[in-house]
Amino acid sequence: MIEVRQLRKRFGDQQVLDGVDLTIEKDESLVIIGRSGGGKSVLLKHIVGLTPPDSGQVLVDGQDIAHLNERALLAVRRKFGMLFQSAALFDSLTVEENIAFVLSRERNHTPEEISRRVAEALEMVEMPGVQKKKPAELSGGMRKRVGLARAIIYRPEVVFYDEPTTGLDPVVSDSIDKLIVRVCERLKVTTVVITHDMRSMQAVGRRVAMLHHGRIYTSGTPVELMASTDPVVSRFVRGISDEKEHTF
Amino acid sequence: MTEVPTNLIQRLLSGLGRFSLMVAEVVRSLTTQRLSGRDLVDQLHFIGVKSQMVVLVTGAFTGMVLCAQTYFQFHKVKMDTATLAVVSVSMCGELGPVLTALMVAGRVGASMAAQLGTMRVTEQIDALRTLATHPIDYLVVPRVVATMIAVPLLTAESITVGILAAYLVGVHLLQIDPGYSLVNMQRFTDHRDVLMGFIKSFIFGGIIATTGCYKGIHCGQGAEGVGHATTEAVVYASIAILISNFFLTLLLTRLLALI
Ligand SMILES: Nc1ncnc2c1ncn2[C@@H]1O[C@H](COP(=O)(O)OP(=O)(O)OP(=O)(O)O)[C@@H](O)[C@H]1O
Ligand SMILES: [Mg+2]
Numbered sequence: 321m322i323e324v325r326q327l328r329k330r331f332g333d334q335q336v337l338d339g340v341d342l343t344i345e346k347d348e349s350l351v352i353i354g355r356s357g358g359g360k361s362v363l364l365k366h367i368v369g370l371t372p373p374d375s376g377q378v379l380v381d382g383q384d385i386a387h388l389n390e391r392a393l394l395a396v397r398r399k400f401g402m403l404f405q406s407a408a409l410f411d412s413l414t415v416e417e418n419i420a421f422v423l424s425r426e427r428n429h430t431p432e433e434i435s436r437r438v439a440e441a442l443e444m445v446e447m448p449g450v451q452k453k454k455p456a457e458l459s460g461g462m463r464k465r466v467g468l469a470r471a472i473i474y475r476p477e478v479v480f481y482d483e484p485t486t487g488l489d490p491v492v493s494d495s496i497d498k499l500i501v502r503v504c505e506r507l508k509v510t511t512v513v514i515t516h517d518m519r520s521m522q523a524v525g526r527r528v529a530m531l532h533h534g535r536i537y538t539s540g541t542p543v544e545l546m547a548s549t550d551p552v553v554s555r556f557v558r559g560i561s562d563e564k565e566h567t568f
Numbered sequence: 569m570t571e572v573p574t575n576l577i578q579r580l581l582s583g584l585g586r587f588s589l590m591v592a593e594v595v596r597s598l599t600t601q602r603l604s605g606r607d608l609v610d611q612l613h614f615i616g617v618k619s620q621m622v623v624l625v626t627g628a629f630t631g632m633v634l635c636a637q638t639y640f641q642f643h644k645v646k647m648d649t650a651t652l653a654v655v656s657v658s659m660c661g662e663l664g665p666v667l668t669a670l671m672v673a674g675r676v677g678a679s680m681a682a683q684l685g686t687m688r689v690t691e692q693i694d695a696l697r698t699l700a701t702h703p704i705d706y707l708v709v710p711r712v713v714a715t716m717i718a719v720p721l722l723t724a725e726s727i728t729v730g731i732l733a734a735y736l737v738g739v740h741l742l743q744i745d746p747g748y749s750l751v752n753m754q755r756f757t758d759h760r761d762v763l764m765g766f767i768k769s770f771i772f773g774g775i776i777a778t779t780g781c782y783k784g785i786h787c788g789q790g791a792e793g794v795g796h797a798t799t800e801a802v803v804y805a806s807i808a809i810l811i812s813n814f815f816l817t818l819l820l821t822r823l824l825a826l827i
Contacts, residue, residue, distance in 0.1 A: 410696075
């Protein structure tokens with residue numbers, strides 16, 4: 321349902337994406353891994369049309385969105401839900417207003433329906449009863465859950481997660497992984513997760529694609545990647561730095 | 569955005585281009601999208617109520633000092649009773665609109681740039697876009713419309729307070745004759761002065777909000793970017809107000825002479 325063809329993007333003299341080819345099938349759950357600063361977030365922003373590419377195509381249900389204007393893109397994005405790396409909650413609104421954002425702007429829902437669906441979404445992310453809090457009063461893990469509730473309440477077809485577990489303790493990470501799987505199964509959505517947490521990759525992915533040097537270096541099932549003998553892949557999945565390469 | 573502008577002229581022109589695109593998008597949004605009443609009222613409240621204090625103080629003290637200074641000069645040539653007429657004409661046409669707009673630019677323009685700038689650097693604007701909402705519709709249009717409504721009202725308030733304060737200073741402190749003063753005030757201030765002030769303050773309101781929002785939406789990275797955006801919003805809005813005021817005076821005097 322989403323097809324990325326030869327996507328290229330350069331920031332200044334840094335070629336971040338250098339010909340990315342990637343297909344995301346309907347109802348699959350794909351994990352994208354890659355090094356920090358490797359362009360994973362940038363790739364995601366291209367797929368949802370937040371950033372225009374220098375060249376290449378992003379086809380969503382056959383329509384090239386790379387050169388659509390912002391108003392036309394809004395309709396396409398209605399199919400997507402996105403959880404940002406930083407959660408990106410609106411800090412001037414309460415949790416409830418954040419989650420209800422899309423519904424309350426669509427003007428065809430009653431206040432009762434909206435508050436019922438907000439409660440349902442919060443139930444789903446296991447955070448009932450925080451409706452009246454402000455995002456600043458929540459912890460990092462709680463913010464991500466609220467961010468996820470905001471992204472799934474309007475029943476998107478695809479949910480993108482940008483590093484959902486980074487910066488969280490192992491227990492919370494695990495519960496977020498389970499949450500992602502549950503959302504995927506219950507709402508029957510296509511799931512795309514960016515992560516460099518190997519546990520998370522094995523927990524949520526059916527297929528894994530690795531972004532390396534601005535391209536999709538390889539893809540396969542989590543088991544295949546964990547067992548790979550390719551030096552780049554095996555160093556990454558086992559977390560071993562290359563002595564000859566300065567990575568920082 | 570793909571090419572990095574290298575010199576000042578290029579930067580200036582591309583900035584001007586993006587600014588015009590934003591204004592065009594605001595106009596398009598106004599004509600095609602429904603404006604949310606609640607957002608508008610929130611902004612009106614914020615701009616109107618938060619600016620009361622500065623506008624009242626500015627208006628009152630400008631009226632008072634203008635009255636005193638004019639009196640000191642006019643007294644030498646025995647034209648005491650024309651003092652308040654000068655105050656009222658200059659408050660209506662020039663000082664009221666310009667000073668109010670400058671004060672509002674400092675308060676409201678700066679806070680718009682800071683708010684939208686923070687939203688940009690914390691990815692809230694990107695989040696808005698993924699939630700199928702155009703940032704112009706949700707963030708910019710209510711602010712622009714509310715400012716264009718609020719600034720003329722605040723200006724009227726500041727002019728009124730300024731003239732009242734001048735009257736008190738003139739009549740009670742400087743012993744000017746109240747009867748003749750009022751007659752002169754009415755003779756020399758006509759509806760054209762009032763209309764000029766009104767039109768100017770409407771335009772100034774537009775300048776303040778579009779500059780503040782533009783600087784916020786196109787803000788640089790991090791806390792430094794937000795800081796820059798805030799300062800620049802105030803500086804650019806103030807300069808634009810002062811420069812356009814001169815041309816508006818010339819233009820409006822011509823146009824209003826026709827009616
Ligand atoms: N708006 C931008 N302007 C300039 N450079 C950018 C911009 N956005 C990203 N970059 C650069 O692109 C590169 C990739 O960034 P990106 O955020 O996609 O990395 P990432 O793979 O998501 O890393 P992480 O795992 O740490 O989140 C970085 O080196 C960054 O400096
Ligand atoms: Mg990232």
